[in-house]
Amino acid sequence: MIRNRGIRSLVWGAVIALMAAFFVATGASAANAHAEVVSTSPVDNTQVTTPAVISVTFTQEIVLEFSYISLFDEAGTPVPQEPATLDASSRVMSSAISQSLAPGMYRVVWHNLGVDGHEVDGEFFFEVTATPGEDPATPAEPSTQPSEELPVDPDAEALIAVTRAGDGPSDAGLTTVQIVGWSALGAGVLAGIAAIVVVFVRRRRVG
Ligand SMILES: [Cu+2]
Numbered sequence: 441m442i443r444n445r446g447i448r449s450l451v452w453g454a455v456i457a458l459m460a461a462f463f464v465a466t467g468a469s470a471a472n473a474h475a476e477v478v479s480t481s482p483v484d485n486t487q488v489t490t491p492a493v494i495s496v497t498f499t500q501e502i503v504l505e506f507s508y509i510s511l512f513d514e515a516g517t518p519v520p521q522e523p524a525t526l527d528a529s530s531r532v533m534s535s536a537i538s539q540s541l542a543p544g545m546y547r548v549v550w551h552n553l554g555v556d557g558h559e560v561d562g563e564f565f566f567e568v569t570a571t572p573g574e575d576p577a578t579p580a581e582p583s584t585q586p587s588e589e590l591p592v593d594p595d596a597e598a599l600i601a602v603t604r605a606g607d608g609p610s611d612a613g614l615t616t617v618q619i620v621g622w623s624a625l626g627a628g629v630l631a632g633i634a635a636i637v638v639v640f641v642r643r644r645r646v647g
């Protein structure tokens with residue numbers, strides 16, 4: 441009987457701990473399940489020739505009416521673009537760029553409303569290099585400017601780093617914690633249930 445009591449308090453301690461862990465994990469999961477970035481086009485911080493389209497792929501379906509994707513040149517001037525569209529999966533937001541972009545740095549700012557009701561903001565950068573059709577022999581404004589503007593690149597990277605430090609890694613950390621938490625939780629719940637059943641059966645036998 442005394443042994444049984446010892447086992448019982450152990451079991452109840454485990455059950456309470458598991459329930460606490462469950463609520464913490466559930467809360468963390470609800471706060472973290474936004475429409476985060478899977479990939480962008482152009483790829484963040486890369487050099488490309490003038491893109492026909494800019495797009496962002498998200499982890500979750502989004503609501504187009506409350507989302508946007510905007511392109512700016514290095515002076516911060518909005519670049520003319522087609523209205524944003526969503527693909528069939530509702531996870532890829534795109535906007536066609538019909539004009540040819542001059543060489544230079546570009547910034548894409550986006551915002552989404554996920555189907556879970558949470559909103560997420562982000563941005564990415566790319567550099568347009570001279571298009572193959574252009575004559576690189578004439579060192580006019582465009583070809584001198586990118587090299588002069590190269591110091592902009594670290595700024596852009598710093599911005600990206602700041603953005604990522606703010607959003608990305610913390611979310612990624614939470615996700616890892618959650619995965620570990622959920623695995624432990626699953627194993628713990630099974631063990632707890634097994635222990636309760638064992639105690640119950642023993643008690644019935646004793647009684
Ligand atoms: Cu969310």
